[in-house]
Amino acid sequence: MSAKQLEQVAQATKTAFVFPGQGSQKVGMLAELAEQFSSVTETFAEASAAVGFDLWQIAQSGEGLNQTEFTQPVLLTASIALWRVWLELGGVAPKYLAGHSLGEYSALVAAGAMSLGDAVKLVNLRGKLMQDAVPEGQGAMAAILGFDDAQVIELCAQASAAGQGNVEAANFNAQGQVVIAGDKAAVEAVMAAAKEQSGKAIALPVSVPSHCSLMKPAADKFAQALEHTAIELPGLPVIQNVNAEIATDVAGLRQALTAQLYQSVQWTKTMQFLLDQGVEYVVECGPGNVLANLAKRLPNINKAFPLDTKSRMEDALNAILVAEGKIA
Structure with missing residues (x-):
């Protein structure tokens, strides 16, 4: 056709x-x-x-x-x-x-x-x-669950400002489900912060931090x-x-x-x-x-x-x- x-x-x-x-x-x-x-x-x-x-x-x-x-x-x-x-x-x-x-x-x-x-x-x-x-092992991605988009963006901004690298919202997949990507240490910092605030954070098995700077x-x-x-x-x-x-x-x-x-x-x-x-x-x-x-x-x-x-x-x-x- x-x-x-x-x-x-x-x-x-x-x-x-x-x-x-x-x-x-x-x-x-x-x-x-x-x-x-x-x-x-x-x-x-x-x-x-x-x-x-x-x-x-x-x-x-x-x-x-x-x-x-x-x-x-x-x-x-x-x-x-x-x-x-x-x-x-x-x-x-x-x-x-x-x-x-x-x-x-x-x-x-x-x-x-x-x-x-x-x-x-x-x-x-x-x-x-x-x-x-990005050299293998230096980047990471994770799914952050239980927060609205603005909250995830703020968590990323805080982790990036802390000097552990850069992390950004990569995929806005659904309400309460945002994937983040960036330098591994910064991604891990956001994951830890999300868990501290009663959210969920799941590391994704990827070799490339997609959709970020x-x-x-x-x-x-x-x-x-x-x-x-x-x-x-x-x-x-x-x-x-x-x-x-x-x-x-x-x-x-x-x-x-x-x-x-x-x-x-x-x-x-x-x-x-x-x-x-x-x-x-x-x-x-x-x-x-x-x-x-x-x-x-x-x-x-x-x-x-x-x-x-x-x-x-x-x-x-x-x-x-x-x-x-x-x-x-």
């Missing part, structure tokens, strides 16, 4: 697609669906040819799967494989698309803004630059690659991470993708945008169900579905086709 056809079909729907970011990878992802749909392995073969190594082998064996430079192209490819199966089965074209961090690239590919081949090369480079930006050198280098990548305005509206707005020009889209590396992911505002636009159904197009679970917590979201197994794909297809009035 062309981007123009998707746009026309999507206008009347109340469904949004969301694409997950790093952390959703799992060994053996999409293996069950690949047995039934050749488009899954064909999508992985297409992406592997572009990036120069076997993404399906990494996804199935787990070898290198948690290395950022490999994780990112594998996850993007898995998301696009699921998107293609959804369309192949006659799934509803969503009214809006959004992706969490890396997932923004999956959303842009699905919306026709860039090719799969170009996108996997970009995110492979993105992963390398992110990994190189430590990624600015990586962003400067990445901007050059973006300038040499063919990008068009999406055929379906894609909500940007950095401002929870829809890009209106390609230059702005490139700037937002660059800024995304070192600025916060505005996921709470993104989901509020979807609510404000009348979205009632959310489909998570990627391995796992993290974003679907976050969506279920929101008012007016009637259903949220993951797609990463045969049964989940069937449940989502049938429920949304009925909900959207496509079948009785």
Whole structure:
């Protein structure tokens, strides 16, 4: 289905697609669906040819799967494989698309803004630059639970001012759930302060402190690659991470993708945008169900579905086709 056809079909729907970011990878992802749909392995073969190594082998064996430079192209490819199966089965074209961090690239590919081949090369480079930006062991990320956004920002400011390094709010994921990132000692200081104030703090098993100012050198280098990548305005509206707005020009889209590396992911505002636009159904197009679970917590979201197994794909297809009035 062309981007123009998707746009026309999507206008009347109340469904949004969301694409997950790093952390959703799992060994053996999409293996069950690949047995039934050749488009899954064909999508992985297409992406592997572009990036120069076997993404399906990494996804199935787990070898290198948690290395950022490999994780990112594998996850993007898995998301696009699921998107293609959804369309192949006659799934509803969503009214809006959004992706969490890396997932923004999956959303842009699905919306026709860039090719799969170009996108996997970009995110492979993105992963390398992110990994190189901060020496291993010096950065960290943690989830802070039980505080509002302003409180977490203040905790970060206090820890940074104390001279133990820099720490910032990296992902505003939901009310009462904010991920922080920065220098390891500063992140640990915020975690300790949160626990002292009866909150929760969970260290995340990541090697790169994403979406904070430590990624600015990586962003400067990445901007050059973006300038040499063919990008068009999406055929379906894609909500940007950095401002929870829809890009209106390609230059702005490139700037937002660059800024995304070192600025916060505005996921709470993104989901509020979807609510404000009348979205009632959310489909998570990627391995796992993290974003679907976050969506279920929101008012007016009637259903949220993951797609990463045969049964989940069937449940989502049938429920949304009925909900959207496509079948009785």
